[in-house]
Every structure is written in C-alpha cells, then in structure tokens.
Amino acid sequence: xxxxxxLLSRLQFAFTISFHIIFPSFSIGLAVWLAFLESLYVATGRxxxxxVFEFWLKxxxxxxxxxxxxxxxxxxxxxxxxSEFSRLSGSIxxxxxxxxxxxxxxxxxxxxxxxxxxxxxxxxxxYLFSSWMxxxxxxxxxxxxxxxxxxxxxxxxxxxxxxxxxxxxxxxxIFSPVVWVRFPHMLLASFLTGAFCxxxxxxxxxxxxxxxxxxxIMLRMGLFLAAVLVPIQIFFGHxxxxxxxxxxxxxxxxxxxxxxxxxxxxxVLIAIPDPATGSNSYEVKIPVLGSLIGSMSFTSKEVxxxxxxxxxxxxxxxxxxxxxxxxxxxxxxxxxxxxxxxLSVKERIGDTRWMLWAIFLGFPLPWIAILTGWYTAEVGxxxxxxxxxLRTADAMTPFLTARAVTTSLVVFxxxxxxxxxxxxxxxxxxxxxxxxGDLALxxxxxTPNRPMSVVKASLEPKARHASPGE
Amino acid sequence: MIVITFWVFVLAIxxxxxxxxxxxxxxxxxxxxxxRAEGDRRAMMSAIAPVWxxxxxxxxxxxVVLWGAFPVVYATLLSAFYLPLLVMLAGLILRGVAFEFRxxxxxxxxxxxAAFSGGSLAATFIQGMTVGALVDGLPLVNGRYAGGDFxxxxxxxxxxxxxxxxxxxxxxxxxxxxxxxxDVRDTAYRQIPSLSVALLVFLVIVFVYALxxxxxxxxxxxxxxxxxxxxxxxxxxxxxxxxxxxxRQDGVPFHMVAIIFIAAYGTLAISFWPYMIPFAxxxxxxxxxxxxxxxxxxxxxxxxxxxxxxYTAINLSVFRGKVDSTSQHY
Numbered sequence: 001x002x003x004x005x006x007l008l009s010r011l012q013f014a015f016t017i018s019f020h021i022i023f024p025s026f027s028i029g030l031a032v033w034l035a036f037l038e039s040l041y042v043a044t045g046r047x048x049x050x051x052v053f054e055f056w057l058k059x060x061x062x063x064x065x066x067x068x069x070x071x072x073x074x075x076x077x078x079x080x081x082x083s084e085f086s087r088l089s090g091s092i093x094x095x096x097x098x099x100x101x102x103x104x105x106x107x108x109x110x111x112x113x114x115x116x117x118x119x120x121x122x123x124x125x126x127y128l129f130s131s132w133m134x135x136x137x138x139x140x141x142x143x144x145x146x147x148x149x150x151x152x153x154x155x156x157x158x159x160x161x162x163x164x165x166x167x168x169x170x171x172x173x174i175f176s177p178v179v180w181v182r183f184p185h186m187l188l189a190s191f192l193t194g195a196f197c198x199x200x201x202x203x204x205x206x207x208x209x210x211x212x213x214x215x216x217i218m219l220r221m222g223l224f225l226a227a228v229l230v231p232i233q234i235f236f237g238h239x240x241x242x243x244x245x246x247x248x249x250x251x252x253x254x255x256x257x258x259x260x261x262x263x264x265x266x267x268v269l270i271a272i273p274d275p276a277t278g279s280n281s282y283e284v285k286i287p288v289l290g291s292l293i294g295s296m297s298f299t300s301k302e303v304x305x306x307x308x309x310x311x312x313x314x315x316x317x318x319x320x321x322x323x324x325x326x327x328x329x330x331x332x333x334x335x336x337x338x339x340x341x342x343l344s345v346k347e348r349i350g351d352t353r354w355m356l357w358a359i360f361l362g363f364p365l366p367w368i369a370i371l372t373g374w375y376t377a378e379v380g381x382x383x384x385x386x387x388x389x390l391r392t393a394d395a396m397t398p399f400l401t402a403r404a405v406t407t408s409l410v411v412f413x414x415x416x417x418x419x420x421x422x423x424x425x426x427x428x429x430x431x432x433x434x435x436x437g438d439l440a441l442x443x444x445x446x447t448p449n450r451p452m453s454v455v456k457a458s459l460e461p462k463a464r465h466a467s468p469g470e
Numbered sequence: 471m472i473v474i475t476f477w478v479f480v481l482a483i484x485x486x487x488x489x490x491x492x493x494x495x496x497x498x499x500x501x502x503x504x505x506r507a508e509g510d511r512r513a514m515m516s517a518i519a520p521v522w523x524x525x526x527x528x529x530x531x532x533x534v535v536l537w538g539a540f541p542v543v544y545a546t547l548l549s550a551f552y553l554p555l556l557v558m559l560a561g562l563i564l565r566g567v568a569f570e571f572r573x574x575x576x577x578x579x580x581x582x583x584a585a586f587s588g589g590s591l592a593a594t595f596i597q598g599m600t601v602g603a604l605v606d607g608l609p610l611v612n613g614r615y616a617g618g619d620f621x622x623x624x625x626x627x628x629x630x631x632x633x634x635x636x637x638x639x640x641x642x643x644x645x646x647x648x649x650x651x652x653d654v655r656d657t658a659y660r661q662i663p664s665l666s667v668a669l670l671v672f673l674v675i676v677f678v679y680a681l682x683x684x685x686x687x688x689x690x691x692x693x694x695x696x697x698x699x700x701x702x703x704x705x706x707x708x709x710x711x712x713x714x715x716x717x718r719q720d721g722v723p724f725h726m727v728a729i730i731f732i733a734a735y736g737t738l739a740i741s742f743w744p745y746m747i748p749f750a751x752x753x754x755x756x757x758x759x760x761x762x763x764x765x766x767x768x769x770x771x772x773x774x775x776x777x778x779x780x781y782t783a784i785n786l787s788v789f790r791g792k793v794d795s796t797s798q799h800y
Contacts (some may be wrong), residue, residue, distance in 0.1 A: 014528065039640070052625050072559070073563075076555055078548075079545055081552075083546070083547075083549035084545070086544075086545040087545035087546075091758035092763075094534070098766060101530055102770040106777050106778065166762075168761060170765050199777035400552065403619065404619050407553065453609070
C-alpha cells in the first residue's frame, strides 16, 4: 500500500468535507430561523418580518445550492478513495447515507420549491407549514449524517460476518446514546452559526447606517437566540466529552495533552505537546481539575497516552489545539451573545459601536468552532476509520496510487476554489443589497430545483446598473 | 430474495431515468458546442434549464442505492474508475455552475460556454466509456480490481464513450425539436438523421462484439430467442423515428429515441443478468445483508422512492410544451 496515497487521500477527504460542511452548518440553522420568522410574520402581520424573511431566503438558496454541489462529491468519494471501508461497512454506513440522500431530495423536491416560488400559489398556512418542513428536513439530514459518523466513532448494533460489518440491531444504531449527544451538539452549532451570521449582518447594517428596522430585528433575534443557545451548547459539548472519555480514552488523553496516568489528574490549559519525548513544554496546568472534568470526582485516576501501544495512539498536536480553539470560540461567542443581549435590552447597542464591530467581525467564530470541533473528533479517532474495528490505512482503496490522488486533489482544489469564490461574491452582493427590495413575485423561468436562479433575477438590475457598458 | 429483486429494480429504474433525463440535457450541452449564434445558445439553455438538476439527482440516488444495497459493487467500480469519475464529477460541476453564471458574464462568457459544452461532453464520454469497460471485462483478481490507474482503458471502452456521446446528442436534438422553434428546431432536425444512423451502427457493433467476445452471452440469446424482442422494439422505434422526422412531428422523435435507449438498456441487462460486474460479481454476491435491505425498504423504498418518481413526473409536466424564446434569462 502506498503511504503517500493514504496521506493525500486523508487530505483530500479533509479538504472536500471541510468545504462542504461550511454550507450545511449555515443552512440548517438558517432554515429554522426562516421558519421562525415566517411564524412571527403570520402571528403579528408585521411587514418587517416578511422583509427579513425574503432577504434571508435568497441567501439560504445560495448556501443550499453550494451544499448540494459539494455534497455530490462526498457521495462518490467513499467509493473512490475508501473502497475497503465502503465494502466492509457499506451495509451500515451506505444504508445510513442513502437515507440522508433520500431525505434531502424528498425535501428539495417538495417543500423547498414551495418556499421559493409558492408564496402566491399556496395558502398562507401551507406556506408556513412548508417553511417548518424545510427546517425539519435539513435537521433530519444532519441527523442521518450524525448517526453515520457516530457509528464510526462508537460502533454498536452489528456483528462481523466474513470480515464484513452486518447490522443486527438498527434501533441500537439509531438510538445510540452517542448519537443523542452528538446530534444536538451539531444541531446547536448550526443554529448558532445562523444566529451569529444574522446578528453580524444586523450589526454591519447599523454600522453603515442602513436598513435600521430590519437590522435591529436581525441583531436582537440573533443575539437573544445565541444568548440562550451558547450555554446549552457548552452543556452538550461537555456530554460529548463524556462519551469520548468513556468510549475513546486515547482520544480523550490526546485532547487533554495527558501523557501519563495521573491520580488525581490535572487539567492542561495550554502547552506544546511533544510526541517525541511524550511530554509537554510550556505547560499551564490546574491540579485536580482534570479528574473533575473527566469523571466528576476529586480523586479519579485518568488515563495517559503512553498506556496505549504507539500504533493505537492518535496524533496529539491537532486534537489538542483544535479542541482549545473550539472552546475558545465558544467562550468568545458566550461573551458576545450575553453582553450584546444586555446592551440590546438596555437599548444601548446601537450606540456602542465597538460592540457592533465585535459582533460583525465575530461572524466566523461558529464556523471555526465547527471545523475545529470536527477536526478534534475525526483526527482524534485515528488511527481508526471505524473505532477499534477498521484502521484508516486498511480502509483505503488498496491499489490507489499517489499519482491518482495528487491529480484528484489538485482538480478538487481548483474546482472548489472557483465555485467558492463565485458563491462568496454572490452572498456578499446580496448582503450589500440588503433587505430593501420590493416584495416582487418570483421570476417565471426559475424552478424549485434551481435556488440560485432567484438570486440572479434579483441581482440582475443592480449588475446592469453597476456596469453601464453592458 | 424478494427484497434483493426490489432493490435491483429500484437501481435499474434510477439508472435508466438518469440516462434518459440527464442524457437529453447533456446531449443539448454537447450540441451547444456546435452552434455559434447567441440567440440559439440561449434558446438551447432555456430548453433544459428548468429540469437539468432534477435530472441529475437520479445520479446521486443511483449512487447511494448502489452503496447501501450493493456495497461490493459500489466499492469495486468507484475505486476502479478513479480517474474517469474525477473527470465526470468535475465536468458535471462545471456544467452545473455554467447554468448559473453564464447569463451574468459578458467578457468571460466564453469560459462558461466552454465549461457547459466541455463539461457535458466529458461527463457523457466517461459514462459511455465505463459501460464499455464493464462489457469488455474489468481486470479483476478474486473479485478485486487489479488494473492500476488505467486498467479500464481499451479501444472498445473508448468506442462506447464516443457511442454514448452520439446517443445523448440524439436525445438532445430530439428534446430541442420538442421544446424549441425556429433555427434551433431546424438545425436539430438536420442533425437527427446522421446522429441516428451513427448510433444504430454503433449499437450493432457493440451487440455483435459482445456476442463474439462472450460466449455465455451468445448462448443466452440462442437459448431464448424471444429475448430478441428488445432489439426488435428498438428497430421498430428507429423506423417510426425516421417517419416522424420526415413529417416534422415535433413531439414524437424524443419518445422514439427514448424507446431505442430503453431497448438497448434492456438488451444489455438481459445479456449480463444476473451479473452486475460481468462474469465476476452477481447481484446476489453483491447484495447487502437482509437486515440492511429490509431497513432501506421500509423507509426510502416504500415511501421516498415513489415520491421522487411522482415529483419527477410533475416537474416534467409543469414545463412541457415549447419554451418561449422571447422572455428568457439565458
């Protein structure tokens, strides 16, 4: 087997899935926010809610479209680069991901089309219903992905027959306790992404002195939602840590930067781990806190990395730092959300420009937290693809050559950067244009399957205006 | 056993729908490269814009059904066709974004035109080539691919790639006849006869080659001559196609070419049944365990799959009839 091909395949997977997760993590939260806005509009009849809804619906369309395009590659990549994984665990992971795809398409096929083009064609209650079905659908999509990944983290409900993983208890797979802490953790992360983006957009408009009414709605709703959700998210983050502690002790030790068994264990706040010597440099450590976090006890013994044979140890550097970056982002979001909400309640946020700047510039925080959180989970699972059952090295397509993977990695990087650049320009122009547009009827030639065509129709007049040479 | 048959059926329907539906819009993409007039190009894009990405979902449906229900085949084929699939995916992505970005571009429009027709051509060629490579026989050792980066490459596979480009172009031309007026329709009518003749010659070559190369296939057709009904239906549809083109019956040619495709598909399936990867892996070898197939059946098989079929039918019927070439975004 080609070790360079293995490294490149892992890089390619990391690149394509990191690129992909940016869009769903945004659109899942946004879908719920849209449903909530539509409910408020139906309940109060305030046109500002409708303005904000129509505005974010367009942005949702672009994010959704880019998520679908980048998701198609994922559906093929398991087979091309990880054929042994596909063959051995296809009867579990393939089935779960097929549910994800079917749910996503059934949703795209019906209710999303209604949201984009059906306002004038269906009764108001059905439109509202559709907005909640889209929210339910995107969340269900996330659910199947989390069931799939949780099975790879902590496999349950299977037997091994002829080396192949055969499911014998689907209830155990779907209702695994690991799923039910990680799925909420991911869902809350998506909600927070939506909340912070909405709040940041509101802050941006206030700083520019535009769309004051809509901007206030965005800022308030985003901040209040985040103020409630961040503490809940931290709680679910702790529960996620508990499953890692119990089921993946080597990953837990790597995250904690703990090389040797300790009783009671300290908590390393920051350090530079050195795998060569099996120790940390520049360590800042709080005594006993490690036992408290790991086992809710002042005396428990916590496991160190050297207890595991070197071939079963995960890399330390990446999980150790990505975990700390994730937690740091979480705490920064907590500060922004709470202090921002406090200022909002006091009606002072509009005048506190530094805070508006902080909220505006804080919009990447949830994305950074999601990406680093996933790096912690996935790199920390190494050297396993399916924890304890199938090594990543054995999961790869056995005959894959470094030449082939180099080619694909270069092509994916080129194509994705290209699409990403255009997608970002699209969303930026939409944001710049703001929620001021008239509530026009949807374009005739656009269809439910082509969310981006709405964007184009709405941007065209502006584009012509910008370049009179056309 | 029944549940295996069910998933074979779902997979077969999904692939057939993909070939027929994305086939015509990839074909329009290929023909797009042969025109120069901006008005014609816009009309061609408008003829497929509302439906192309609904059509493409069937590729993903086929992909995930293959993985969930027949993991061995998914793993073997996707890894064997590593580089071709990369080209196909890049082609499909570039073609897809060209729909969205072309109308907004002025100076850079040529890039999107190239992405649209080039992407369509590349994706089509790869699809034909993979089928050709399968018929030709992949280099397998103990059921595992053992051919290296280019083990799928053979003159026959390349011939099939070219053949599918002809086939999709024909489907595309018939779609344009059905959806467009004026120049676009006239040009398409001029292209149909030569494309049809080329396609039929190609199909005969493939059929004879497959019979000659694989004696088991020959034996099957000799034992059960009534199976020849598929090629016969194909020929009948070809005759009807010629008539309808001569009489300029805009709605008919597309259906006739679709029947030719179904006949060719049926012929191929009968020749190799029950093999999914010819003469190495059968559907029964490849099927996931019963617990997986049953779990898939009770949710996505029984409810979501019929829903997708209904939605596809509705989407196509909403956009039936000629497109209006005066009020288009494209």
